[in-house]
Amino acid sequence: MSDADATHERYWRLRQPIAVNACTVPNRIVRTAHATGYAPGRVTDRLIGYHEARARGGVGLSFLEIAGIHPSTPGPIMAFHESVMDGWSKAAAAVHRHDKKLFQQLWHGGSNAAPLDGGPAWSPSGVPEPINATVPVAMTPTMIDEVVEGFAVAAGWAREAGLDGVEVHGAHGYLVGQFLSPATNRRSDDYGGSLENRARLLRRILGAIRAAVGPSFPVGVRLSGTEGFEGGIQPDEAARTAALVESEGLVDFVNVSMGSYYAFPKFIGAMHEPLGYELATSTPVTAAVSVPTIVTGRIMDLHDAEQLLAQGISDMVSMVRATIADPDIVAKSFAGQEARVRPCLSCNQGCVGGLFGPDRAVGCVVNPTVGTEHLGLDPFPAAARERFVLVVGAGPAGLEAAATAARRGHRVVVHDAAPETGGATRWARRAPLRQDIATICDWLTAELVHLGVEVRAGSLLTAAEIVAMGPDTVVVATGGEPRRDGHQRFRPATEVPGVGLAHVATPIDVLGGWHQEARHALVFDDLGTMSAISVAEHLLERGCAVTFATSLGTVGAELGPSLQRDPAQGRLGRHDDFRALTRVAVAAIEPDTVLLRNLDSGRETRVDADLVVLELGVVPRRSLFDELGSAGIEARLVGDALAPRDIQHAIATGRRVGAEL
Numbered sequence: 001m002s003d004a005d006a007t008h009e010r011y012w013r014l015r016q017p018i019a020v021n022a023c024t025v026p027n028r029i030v031r032t033a034h035a036t037g038y039a040p041g042r043v044t045d046r047l048i049g050y051h052e053a054r055a056r057g058g059v060g061l062s063f064l065e066i067a068g069i070h071p072s073t074p075g076p077i078m079a080f081h082e083s084v085m086d087g088w089s090k091a092a093a094a095v096h097r098h099d100k101k102l103f104q105q106l107w108h109g110g111s112n113a114a115p116l117d118g119g120p121a122w123s124p125s126g127v128p129e130p131i132n133a134t135v136p137v138a139m140t141p142t143m144i145d146e147v148v149e150g151f152a153v154a155a156g157w158a159r160e161a162g163l164d165g166v167e168v169h170g171a172h173g174y175l176v177g178q179f180l181s182p183a184t185n186r187r188s189d190d191y192g193g194s195l196e197n198r199a200r201l202l203r204r205i206l207g208a209i210r211a212a213v214g215p216s217f218p219v220g221v222r223l224s225g226t227e228g229f230e231g232g233i234q235p236d237e238a239a240r241t242a243a244l245v246e247s248e249g250l251v252d253f254v255n256v257s258m259g260s261y262y263a264f265p266k267f268i269g270a271m272h273e274p275l276g277y278e279l280a281t282s283t284p285v286t287a288a289v290s291v292p293t294i295v296t297g298r299i300m301d302l303h304d305a306e307q308l309l310a311q312g313i314s315d316m317v318s319m320v321r322a323t324i325a326d327p328d329i330v331a332k333s334f335a336g337q338e339a340r341v342r343p344c345l346s347c348n349q350g351c352v353g354g355l356f357g358p359d360r361a362v363g364c365v366v367n368p369t370v371g372t373e374h375l376g377l378d379p380f381p382a383a384a385r386e387r388f389v390l391v392v393g394a395g396p397a398g399l400e401a402a403a404t405a406a407r408r409g410h411r412v413v414v415h416d417a418a419p420e421t422g423g424a425t426r427w428a429r430r431a432p433l434r435q436d437i438a439t440i441c442d443w444l445t446a447e448l449v450h451l452g453v454e455v456r457a458g459s460l461l462t463a464a465e466i467v468a469m470g471p472d473t474v475v476v477a478t479g480g481e482p483r484r485d486g487h488q489r490f491r492p493a494t495e496v497p498g499v500g501l502a503h504v505a506t507p508i509d510v511l512g513g514w515h516q517e518a519r520h521a522l523v524f525d526d527l528g529t530m531s532a533i534s535v536a537e538h539l540l541e542r543g544c545a546v547t548f549a550t551s552l553g554t555v556g557a558e559l560g561p562s563l564q565r566d567p568a569q570g571r572l573g574r575h576d577d578f579r580a581l582t583r584v585a586v587a588a589i590e591p592d593t594v595l596l597r598n599l600d601s602g603r604e605t606r607v608d609a610d611l612v613v614l615e616l617g618v619v620p621r622r623s624l625f626d627e628l629g630s631a632g633i634e635a636r637l638v639g640d641a642l643a644p645r646d647i648q649h650a651i652a653t654g655r656r657v658g659a660e661l
Contacts, residue, residue: 014309020218020220020252026060026099027060028315029330030063031051031062037359041075045090047064049094050374053327057327057328060330063102063105069106073107089161103167104154104158104163107175108174110174111127112129121136123136123178125187127186148201158213165252166218168206170222170223171224172261173259173260173261179200181233182233210250220255224238225284226258227262228260228266232260238281246290257278257296258297271433272564275300276299299322300319301341303338321351343366343439345365347365350362350365350370380404383410387411389413389471389472392461394416394441395441395650396444397477397642397650398416399654401655404657406451407451410661413453415460421457424479428511428531430512432537433537434530476641478621479621480619482616483616483618485616490551503610510538523546524550524594524614525555526617527558530559532613533555535613536548539611539613547581548578548581549580549586550582551583584596587604594606594609617644
């Protein structure tokens with residue numbers, strides 16, 4: 001193919017190989033290192049299967065998650081014993097089967113690590129870390145020497161095991177970043193003060209690694225373009241650091257991110273962040289060097305990635321969450337099948353939030369198979385025989401069940417009483433900064449058209465009509481009904497006077513087009529999720545003052561794991577006509593006021609409100625399921641009709657039932 005022909009090929013820039021020292025990466029899409037929960041101190045088959053699936057799907061280069069290089073910083077991969085090489089060799093072989101490349105990120109957590117001997121964490125200075133406020137010990141020269149040697153030894157093992165390169169983690173406020181940052185480096189010796197001194201540890205580590213791996217093995221660094229807080233690293237300093245290590249011949253690539261534990265939500269911005277939100281602070285860094293560069297930050301499709309290359313912003317583009325949602329996004333897009341790419345919502349609920357959940361592992365709201373790739377299971381096994389599957393309800397659970405059943409070879413028809421598909425996401429997407437939450441339902445609706453499934457919106461079916469249609473099985477995805485009874489999670493027996501007044505609403509009422517004008521609203525949140533916050537932001541944007549009351553200890557209490565709580569609190573707090581009251585229950589609702597009672601002290605507060613919005617959760621709509629059972633029709637419940645939870649549960653139950661039919 002001539003150069004002229006190549007420039008007319010779809011995503012021709014992204015398709016180009018790139019040399020990183022002696023390693024040729026086959027295309028420009030990268031998956032930078034991230035925690036998975038699949039590596040309990042070593043490289044497991046689960047971790048290998050996860051990365052191999054993305055290599056098979058077209059990702060040119062993947063980074064294994066942090067490998068601790070010293071007993072003072074045990075990580076998901078413990079790279080301070082040569083036994084690590086066995087797992088590395090297996091992982092490299094799996095990725096190489098697909099002609100793709102695999103690098104290892106080497107790491108010391110600094111004050112954010114817990115040494116194996118139970119002693120204090122190591123850091124440049126005794127600055128308390130922000131998560132638990134523990135105070136680290138300032139490192140001695142001997143400690144520094146041990147860390148430098150640990151990086152070098154681990155890098156040598158990585159090369160010997162067959163990996164294609166290594167990266168020093170200098171971002172996100174870990175040890176190297178703590179030395180680089182003027183906020184956490186208070187030293188007065190050769191490792192503190194000037195930027196050159198603060199970069200001395202990084203320079204020594206890179207030099208030692210180079211001596212250990214030889215001149216041709218790729219060695220790079222990940223830097224935060226900004227740490228995201230006052231007094232921390234800013235883009236000009238990050239750019240100077242990158243230029244410094246390049247000028248000394250120490251790096252073959254520079255990978256730019258942002259954030260630190262002092263600005264944790266900036267690590268992985270949720271849907272409230274704009275697409276490409278990190279580029280403003282990463283571009284000054286990539287512009288400062290001539291070695292290959294990598295950028296990241298809510299880059300969700302190959303069109304946007306291609307534009308970054310066209311603009312000269314970077315040489316490679318990281319797409320992590322998008323490739324969690326669909327491991328085949330690169331191959332599909334290169335083949336012109338972008339419409340078939342399952343979209344990432346940037347909700348952070350399954351991926352980041354999963355790391356803090358019961359499983360302590362990455363999952364995905366839209367892709368229930370994440371983490372099972374090593375099992376080699378077909379998520380859509382062919383059905384033993386074709387059945388007529390009727391799906392009642394076109395929210396995320398019903399749509400996923402329908403798509404799964406159709407892929408397996410069943411004849412599927414979907415009915416929904418609403419005029420459009422989407423279920424509760426139709427209302428959720430109307431809130432500020434939440435438009436992307438319904439993207440999966442839009443995609444599933446289009447996918448059903450591609451699969452030949454008939455979708456009938458605005459069609460309310462009775463049990464008798466369903467019986468007359470003669471389905472082999474019915475998937476009941478009728479969702480849940482917002483609770484309006486006033487009973488609260490910490491006061492389940494309390495009757496609330498006035499709960500039935502005309503100005504008392506639910507979040508769906510308000511986001512669905514509540515027409516009553518209000519000057520001051522009381523929004524009561526009993527769940528701690530995004531729903532009540534969305535309503536509050538919706539009302540504030542319309543000039544309504546909001547008192548936000550919650551039974552929990554903080555606003556958005558359940559949103560911390562997905563990194564959405566602090567940003568939401570910040571947005572709300574910037575409104576002068578917003579105030580929050582925590583650990584309260586609704587005691588009584590009157591025409592113009594609400595009586596709140598503190599759950600701990602019993603103290604009562606009266607709040608003016610001509611609109612009261614109660615987020616008390618939902619109860620399943622199961623009447624149709626019960627009627628079908630009485631009529632002898634086989635039926636299965638999914639989503640909120642099965643158990644009111646969240647969108648991840650809805651899609652997972654839809655997938656499971658669709659696969660079992």
